[in-house]
Amino acid sequence: MKKTIRFKLNGQPKSLTIDRERMLLWVLRTDFGLTGTKFGCGEGFCGACTVLVNNEAERSCQFPLEDIDGKEIITIEGLAKNARLHPLQEAFVKHDALQCGFCTSGMILNAYSLLLKNPEPSHKDIIEGMEYNLCRCGSYNRIVQAIQTAAKEMKGG
Amino acid sequence: MKKEDYMDIDFYDDRTGLPLSRREFLKLMGGGIVILFSVGDPLLLEAQRRRGQSLPDDFNAFLRIGENGRVTCFTGKIEMGQGVITSLAQMLADELEVHLDFVDMVMGDTDLCPYDMGTFGSMTTRFFGPPLRAAAAEAREVLIELAAEYLQVSTSQLKAEAGVIYHKSQRQKKVTYAQLTKGKKIVRKLKGKAVLEKPSDFTIVGTPVLRRDAVAKVTGEAKFAGDIREPGMLYARILRPPAHGARMISVDTSGAKKIRGTQVIENDDLIAVLNEDPELAEEALGQIKVRFEKLDSQVDDKTIFDHLLKVAPEGDIVSQGGDLAKGEEISKSVVEKTYLDGYVAHAPIETHTALAKIEGDKATIWASTQGPFGLQRGAASVLGFPAKKVRVITPFVGGGFGGKNSNQQGEEAAILAKLSGKPVQVTWTRAEEFFYDTFRPAAVVKIKGGVNGSGRITLWDYGVYFAGERGAQHFYNIPNHRTMAFSAGWRGAPGSHPFATGPWRAPANNTNTFARESHIDILAAKAGIDPLEFRLKNLKDERMIRVLQAAAKKFGWKPAKAPSGRGYGIAAGIDAGTYVAHIAEVKVNKKTGHVQVKRVVCAQDMGLSINPEGAKIQIEGCITMGLGYALSEDIHFKGGEIFDMNFDTYEIPKFSWLPRIETVLIDDREAAPQGGGEPPIICMGGVIANAIYDATGARLLQLPMTPARVKAAM
Numbered sequence: 019m020k021k022t023i024r025f026k027l028n029g030q031p032k033s034l035t036i037d038r039e040r041m042l043l044w045v046l047r048t049d050f051g052l053t054g055t056k057f058g059c060g061e062g063f064c065g066a067c068t069v070l071v072n073n074e075a076e077r078s079c080q081f082p083l084e085d086i087d088g089k090e091i092i093t094i095e096g097l098a099k100n101a102r103l104h105p106l107q108e109a110f111v112k113h114d115a116l117q118c119g120f121c122t123s124g125m126i127l128n129a130y131s132l133l134l135k136n137p138e139p140s141h142k143d144i145i146e147g148m149e150y151n152l153c154r155c156g157s158y159n160r161i162v163q164a165i166q167t168a169a170k171e172m173k174g175g
Numbered sequence: 176m177k178k179e180d181y182m183d184i185d186f187y188d189d190r191t192g193l194p195l196s197r198r199e200f201l202k203l204m205g206g207g208i209v210i211l212f213s214v215g216d217p218l219l220l221e222a223q224r225r226r227g228q229s230l231p232d233d234f235n236a237f238l239r240i241g242e243n244g245r246v247t248c249f250t251g252k253i254e255m256g257q258g259v260i261t262s263l264a265q266m267l268a269d270e271l272e273v274h275l276d277f278v279d280m281v282m283g284d285t286d287l288c289p290y291d292m293g294t295f296g297s298m299t300t301r302f303f304g305p306p307l308r309a310a311a312a313e314a315r316e317v318l319i320e321l322a323a324e325y326l327q328v329s330t331s332q333l334k335a336e337a338g339v340i341y342h343k344s345q346r347q348k349k350v351t352y353a354q355l356t357k358g359k360k361i362v363r364k365l366k367g368k369a370v371l372e373k374p375s376d377f378t379i380v381g382t383p384v385l386r387r388d389a390v391a392k393v394t395g396e397a398k399f400a401g402d403i404r405e406p407g408m409l410y411a412r413i414l415r416p417p418a419h420g421a422r423m424i425s426v427d428t429s430g431a432k433k434i435r436g437t438q439v440i441e442n443d444d445l446i447a448v449l450n451e452d453p454e455l456a457e458e459a460l461g462q463i464k465v466r467f468e469k470l471d472s473q474v475d476d477k478t479i480f481d482h483l484l485k486v487a488p489e490g491d492i493v494s495q496g497g498d499l500a501k502g503e504e505i506s507k508s509v510v511e512k513t514y515l516d517g518y519v520a521h522a523p524i525e526t527h528t529a530l531a532k533i534e535g536d537k538a539t540i541w542a543s544t545q546g547p548f549g550l551q552r553g554a555a556s557v558l559g560f561p562a563k564k565v566r567v568i569t570p571f572v573g574g575g576f577g578g579k580n581s582n583q584q585g586e587e588a589a590i591l592a593k594l595s596g597k598p599v600q601v602t603w604t605r606a607e608e609f610f611y612d613t614f615r616p617a618a619v620v621k622i623k624g625g626v627n628g629s630g631r632i633t634l635w636d637y638g639v640y641f642a643g644e645r646g647a648q649h650f651y652n653i654p655n656h657r658t659m660a661f662s663a664g665w666r667g668a669p670g671s672h673p674f675a676t677g678p679w680r681a682p683a684n685n686t687n688t689f690a691r692e693s694h695i696d697i698l699a700a701k702a703g704i705d706p707l708e709f710r711l712k713n714l715k716d717e718r719m720i721r722v723l724q725a726a727a728k729k730f731g732w733k734p735a736k737a738p739s740g741r742g743y744g745i746a747a748g749i750d751a752g753t754y755v756a757h758i759a760e761v762k763v764n765k766k767t768g769h770v771q772v773k774r775v776v777c778a779q780d781m782g783l784s785i786n787p788e789g790a791k792i793q794i795e796g797c798i799t800m801g802l803g804y805a806l807s808e809d810i811h812f813k814g815g816e817i818f819d820m821n822f823d824t825y826e827i828p829k830f831s832w833l834p835r836i837e838t839v840l841i842d843d844r845e846a847a848p849q850g851g852g853e854p855p856i857i858c859m860g861g862v863i864a865n866a867i868y869d870a871t872g873a874r875l876l877q878l879p880m881t882p883a884r885v886k887a888a889m
Contacts, residue, residue: 054395118256120573156799
């Protein structure tokens, strides 16, 4: 049965007609060409595919498109505003909080959602909130520092 | 270069070299100044020659100063997170006297870049760096010659600074690189006579700089192989056997063909479904009915070690000296132990991915690979194309760690593109990534060591089975010793391993360093001496003494006989020319056996450090990744069947595992730069094992040190 799903994607209204279950990850990567959202494990264990759905970090590889009807999606491509990096992006650059960069989009968006809920997270809060996003290159400690820096920055601004 | 530096370099994926001819190459270049140079130590090149590989015409790398004054370095090396896109540019910019922002790196494109063996073995900076600097210095001399002509002064009166050549005493007399290269076409082959900058004059090298690829990676703009889009491209899913060695009995693809828009490819054993929607391809794959017959193999992750010892070939002597019988006689205590290490996966977050497109007689493949030229040869062979008709382009690679020397996915994409007539993307699922990974081999190390009444090591009889010999040779001052390697490489003869094995970040050295440093600790405890003092007492190698002392100083080491209950461990090693010493503090939960690493100090002597910030990041990465093989990572299998399919059962380090990491770089500006991407990982098994012993008195002899094993040992 055909169904039209309407949602906002990085601020723009979009609609898509589907006749079967589709996962948000593949819709973003194929239909919209937003390849900043990565496929890492396909089962929600790694977090490389993390996007924001109504400002909540979600695993897009496990998120059916039907469930985004009427909601607002933000992907990594939608985070910088007017060619200015978001404080989290700035902080990741400044702290060298990435190596191969494949987990980075998911890390930043997961952190974004974390900071919305908890603008002044402790070290422990950050670890707990980020725990299930995996990085193989070993940037964890720098990612924690980047999130702390961004938190301060966002509070100030 | 010493024998031990090159003998373990991995050449398997590297068949004959495929140089562009000089004429073909020059056609590709625009105007400007081009310096051609060869990379590689004569010994390394000799090793290649002996393996039957033809060498490139007369150069295998180059740099160009374009007519706009921008500098481009063309190299077959690739960027997979290790940061060479930044450190190579730094070397070039410093020597050529240009701003770092004026340097472009073109990496891993087989049409544009001269031949390269592959990015592995921590060799990029060590072997590519020196000729790159020399080429840049030569280019600077050419520019100064041109400037002398242009300004009508002698070359000795000129000086280059930030892309401009000035008269030393009359600064208003100047000319930019862009002005000098405009309309010129100058090609020079590196003579190596240009005078290199003195290390004390470096302004960019040795200075921490941030990653040049960082902004692209935080905005999602950085393109990886799976992000490349071609009109009409299809996504492939390939039918896989349930176990290595399984034979297909029957297959029925009729169900798959019913899935909308699906093209089914059946080509001998290769059965694949293609669809413009990756989810429909997945669905179609699920509709294939297939029966396989598995091999009757019973070996599993518990019995593998007995199996390996049973099938082990004769050993080769790596090094020896003195007399073992005499060593045993003069030892007060002799300890014999067997150390075990399981199979470990590379598990990069980006799975093996490639997109292949065929237009007429030319194939283009975008691939996540550590060896673009190896893939070029492999793909040419499966396509039946001459290699020069295959272009491999390497976008950013999402982690490699040795696993992307293997290019199966690129060959699969190539043949599917040929058979379907459409561009085809192959992205391995996580289960495929675990199934086809070339694991770090399971291995056994047997050591018999002895110590005399005054705390001197008097006997060392060491045998490593199947890990490989990199890092097997000890560096202690031991009069009676022998080191043997049974099965020298990390692949093993057919029948040794139930599936493919291969190089994994600092291959062989993780296993060897775990065994050696554990055993040294056991001898220290036997002698009743503090483990740091015991090591220093048995060392003559000044560089090793220096890194151990540097680590101890940073850590604030206070001597005590282990087990002290403090949970402090120490380990040291040499890899890729670099010396490392680690000291760790752990906390062991005596009820559960869970180990939390609280703090790791790493001291590293890598000679001249090009980008100290990059080196520090590599140390942090190595320590983090090393927690995995030390504590949790172990492939579960039976026969050729791999039970680990995702990160739920195969657990890699997470945020909460992280210790406080402190690094000390012993910066030796006058020494040649050595490897940095691998050495700091080699101590992680040994340093944690020794810290667990110090905390609990329990000696772990098998990696990984899972809670169950720690509990059992207590």
